[in-house]
Amino acid sequence: MSYSIETISQLLCAKRIGDKESRIDWLLTDSRSLCFAEETLFFALQSKRNDGHKYISDLYARGVRNFVVSQLPDTASFTDANFLVVANPLKALQKLAELHRAKFQIPVIGVTGSNGKTVVKEWLHQLLSPDRVITRSPRSYNSQIGVPLSVWQLNEESELAIIEAGISEMGEMRALQSIIRPTIGILTNIGGAHQENFFSLQEKCMEKVSLFKDCDVVIYNGDNDLISDCVAKNMLTAREIAWSKKDKEKPLFISAINKGTDRTSISYRYLGFDNSFTIPFIDDASIENSLNCLAACLYLMVPNEEITARMAKLEPVAMRLEVKEGKNGCVLINDTYNSDIASLDIALDFLYRRSEAKGMKRTLILSDILETGQSTTLLYRKVTQLVHSRGINKIIGVGPEITSSAKKFEIEKYFFPNTEALLKSEVFSSLRNEVILIKGSRDFAFERISEELELKVHETILEINLNALVANLNYFRAKLKPETKMVCMVKAFAYGAGSYEVAKTLQDHRVDYLAVAVADEGSDLRKAGITGSIMIMNPEMSAFKTMFDYKLEPEVYSFHLLDALIKEAEKEGITNFPIHVKLDTGMHRLGFAPEDMPELIKRLKSQNAVLPRSVFSHLVGSDSEKFDTFTRQQIEIFDEASLQLTSAFQHKILRHICNSAGIERFPGAQHDMVRLGIGLYGVSAVDNSIINNVSTLKTTILQIRDVPKEDSVGYSRKGRLERDSRIAAIPIGYADGLNRHLGNGNAYCMVNGKKAPYVGNICMDVCMIDVTDIDCKEGDNAIIFGDELPITVLSDILDTIPYEILTSVSSRVKRVYFQD
Ligand SMILES: *Cc1c(COP(=O)(O)O)cnc(C)c1O
Numbered sequence: 001m002s003y004s005i006e007t008i009s010q011l012l013c014a015k016r017i018g019d020k021e022s023r024i025d026w027l028l029t030d031s032r033s034l035c036f037a038e039e040t041l042f043f044a045l046q047s048k049r050n051d052g053h054k055y056i057s058d059l060y061a062r063g064v065r066n067f068v069v070s071q072l073p074d075t076a077s078f079t080d081a082n083f084l085v086v087a088n089p090l091k092a093l094q095k096l097a098e099l100h101r102a103k104f105q106i107p108v109i110g111v112t113g114s115n116g117k118t119v120v121k122e123w124l125h126q127l128l129s130p131d132r133v134i135t136r137s138p139r140s141y142n143s144q145i146g147v148p149l150s151v152w153q154l155n156e157e158s159e160l161a162i163i164e165a166g167i168s169e170m171g172e173m174r175a176l177q178s179i180i181r182p183t184i185g186i187l188t189n190i191g192g193a194h195q196e197n198f199f200s201l202q203e204k205c206m207e208k209v210s211l212f213k214d215c216d217v218v219i220y221n222g223d224n225d226l227i228s229d230c231v232a233k234n235m236l237t238a239r240e241i242a243w244s245k246k247d248k249e250k251p252l253f254i255s256a257i258n259k260g261t262d263r264t265s266i267s268y269r270y271l272g273f274d275n276s277f278t279i280p281f282i283d284d285a286s287i288e289n290s291l292n293c294l295a296a297c298l299y300l301m302v303p304n305e306e307i308t309a310r311m312a313k314l315e316p317v318a319m320r321l322e323v324k325e326g327k328n329g330c331v332l333i334n335d336t337y338n339s340d341i342a343s344l345d346i347a348l349d350f351l352y353r354r355s356e357a358k359g360m361k362r363t364l365i366l367s368d369i370l371e372t373g374q375s376t377t378l379l380y381r382k383v384t385q386l387v388h389s390r391g392i393n394k395i396i397g398v399g400p401e402i403t404s405s406a407k408k409f410e411i412e413k414y415f416f417p418n419t420e421a422l423l424k425s426e427v428f429s430s431l432r433n434e435v436i437l438i439k440g441s442r443d444f445a446f447e448r449i450s451e452e453l454e455l456k457v458h459e460t461i462l463e464i465n466l467n468a469l470v471a472n473l474n475y476f477r478a479k480l481k482p483e484t485k486m487v488c489m490v491k492a493f494a495y496g497a498g499s500y501e502v503a504k505t506l507q508d509h510r511v512d513y514l515a516v517a518v519a520d521e522g523s524d525l526r527k528a529g530i531t532g533s534i535m536i537m538n539p540e541m542s543a544f545k546t547m548f549d550y551k552l553e554p555e556v557y558s559f560h561l562l563d564a565l566i567k568e569a570e571k572e573g574i575t576n577f578p579i580h581v582k583l584d585t586g587m588h589r590l591g592f593a594p595e596d597m598p599e600l601i602k603r604l605k606s607q608n609a610v611l612p613r614s615v616f617s618h619l620v621g622s623d624s625e626k627f628d629t630f631t632r633q634q635i636e637i638f639d640e641a642s643l644q645l646t647s648a649f650q651h652k653i654l655r656h657i658c659n660s661a662g663i664e665r666f667p668g669a670q671h672d673m674v675r676l677g678i679g680l681y682g683v684s685a686v687d688n689s690i691i692n693n694v695s696t697l698k699t700t701i702l703q704i705r706d707v708p709k710e711d712s713v714g715y716s717r718k719g720r721l722e723r724d725s726r727i728a729a730i731p732i733g734y735a736d737g738l739n740r741h742l743g744n745g746n747a748y749c750m751v752n753g754k755k756a757p758y759v760g761n762i763c764m765d766v767c768m769i770d771v772t773d774i775d776c777k778e779g780d781n782a783i784i785f786g787d788e789l790p791i792t793v794l795s796d797i798l799d800t801i802p803y804e805i806l807t808s809v810s811s812r813v814k815r816v817y818f819q820d
Contacts, residue, residue: 719760
């Protein structure tokens with residue numbers, strides 16, 4: 001559902017500066033999550049540690065034109081943008097969500113409580129989604145910011161909403177209540193009821209229950225006196241479904257709970273009827289969560305047999321922990337996503353189990369835990385308790401708050417004021433044979449720590465001229481209409497040139513998308529700090545989670561893949577994840593057939609986990625005249641099939657078919673976007689002299705010797721000589737990507753501007769060249785390919801394509817970058 005910027009401006013009673021017409025589909029508060037720039041409205045929120053106004057110029061450069069601000073920036077640098085000036089952008093965001101919510105007369109489930117909110121929300125989705133279209137909070141978007149963003153997702157198709165509400169301070173629930181306006185309330189539980197802070201707990205409980213002010217029904221654990229008491233005191237008008245294991249008079253009586261080895265069976269009585277179900281879990285928290293879900297299903301009149309069938313298939317809700325091999329025998333557990341006591345406990349437990357089997361030392365790198373709403377003293381008392389009880393051997397604390405609690409830790413300990421200081425320290429460089437849990441609040445950018453600690457293997461030199469790369473980018477850009485977007489292919493390690501540096505350069509030059517082959521290439525870019533949009537061309541089913549975590553947008557080419565992706569996204573609580581639909585128009589590799597369109601549209605419309613962001617196809621022979629008729633036919637098929645898709649949706653779906661040669665040879669087919677690959681790296685289908693060489697593979701002469709004519713050189717005596725020769729050995733072999741078929745005089749490298757033919761068989765790590773006629777000495781350079789010796793010469797000799805030469809340079813060859 002979209003709103004015009006003018007409507008939003010009026011709804012917010014904002015002062016509008018700028019008159020660009022825009023339709024807004026997306027609200028954004030974290031610039032890192034940008035996806036649909038043109039249709040996005042950015043709210044410049046201010047917090048203690050950050051100020052959204054800082055990100056305006058970056059977002060503007062990435063195409064965002066609509067901003068809600070409290071301070072108007074210098075609008076001269078943002079000529080065609082709209083600024084809605086309000087007193088408080090957060091309040092404006094909440095108000096907009098509130099007005100949006102008011103348009104819907106559907107049941108809305110509001111879930112609150114200390115633990116289990118996300119699980120209950122996700123399980124309810126699993127249990128209820130077969131019967132209706134559900135909109136729900138993504139992940140655990142349950143804060144003052146997350147709730148409005150969740151509610152904004154309600155659209156014409158929504159038949160039921162499930163929204164989580166979490167609070168960290170008194171008084172916050174009021175704002176959330178008026179945004180969510182739940183009709184069904186669920187209170188999962190109230191954390192650890194110790195007698196000494198019963199009053200504060202009661203206060204918290206009262207606050208939580210205030211979410212249910214106008215609910216039709218409230219669901220809670222009737223055996224919990226605190227909760228029952230709060231519900232009673234709030235004098236709600238709602239019907240109550242309290243469940244109880246003890247009291248037969250409660251609306252939902254749980255008559256038996258039997259734990260097996262891996263399942264629990266539960267019997268219940270509701271409205272006088274007895275039924276039962278099993279769940280594939282045995283822990284108490286899961287049982288309690290399932291009972292809250294049961295009550296909601298009963299209220300929504302899901303038939304008993306359906307409840308039983310669906311409960312049996314409940315799936316666990318994912319946790320975000322990542323295990324990696326580190327340097328110096330370390331194992332890294334990365335949990336950089338959220339930072340609070342509950343998730344720290346889960347991560348520590350994981351660390352404990354992980355290290356137990358290996359008998360390794362347990363180390364925790366922990367930042368300040370921000371925004372918990374608790375006092376520092378209390379918070380770190382809990383942290384130390386956890387750290388001690390989970391058997392951590394060493395703690396490395398980062399940040400002023402944890403440092404101030406340093407003396408509470410009774411284990412090996414080190415503290416640093418910030419991440420930078422830790423990275424530079426001796427403590428950091430001497431981590432050895434430890435299992436390291438890395439857990440930091442976002443602001444501490446702990447990605448840098450894990451990146452430093454990760455194991456990487458390679459050494460040696462491919463020179464990459466980044467200026468040449470940019471010149472090539474501009475050469476292709478000049479062939480496009482100003483509004484045509486560009487995807488730059490950085491798959492296969494940026495055609496061998498090195499993904500990160502290339503991606504960073506391209507990002508600095510504002511390309512719209514980067515594309516990689518597999519998810520790991522994408523997550524590596526993210527970890528290195530690439531924030532722009534990234535497409536995954538060959539998404540593996542096993543890597544969906546990586547894609548969600550790092551916001552990597554997959555290509556989708558089959559129903560099988562689409563269904564799996566939707567399922568996984570739903571499990572993770574993700575909505576509107578952008579995907580790129582691939583059509584097969586003649587390549588017959590991957591892609592939906594044009595005939596699949598109606599079915600595909602239907603499938604896409606029946607869910608809201610994923611959203612088509614673009615539709616594309618790939619040309620088979622755009623580089624060659626002899627296929628021009630076929631190319632035109634592909635374009636025609638694409639035009640028609642892609643239009644079917646784009647016209648079925650309200651939002652803009654980008655269309656693209658041209659690769660590098662397509663841009664040069666079929667400028668009429670640029671559609672909304674093009675995909676630039678090999679051209680960027682210095683190879684043109686039309687005229688190679690116009691574009692610039694980017695990569696130079698070079699090495700140095702190790703040793704030179706004189707070899708008499710009758711001797712031979714290398715393995716199997718293959719290198720026969722015709723004269724007394726000077727033979728040089730250079731440290732590059734087939735393991736570095738120097739194709740063995742180039743040996744025995746089939747090709748040459750360049751030494752001091754002259755051709756030096758390969759002599760004999762190319763070995764694994766070394767090869768020999770004939771320098772008889774070349775004035776050279778040990779230590780001089782040998783150029784394998786580069787300016788003086790184009791890649792195409794080698795690819796012609798090998799009867800292959802330049803792509804293969806570029807991508808064959810092994811990863812152990814060190815990449816060195818130039819830019820002036
Ligand atoms: C690799 C690739 C490209 C780029 O092709 P070039 O010929 O290198 O320009 C474009 N589209 C898709 C789908 C690709 O896989």
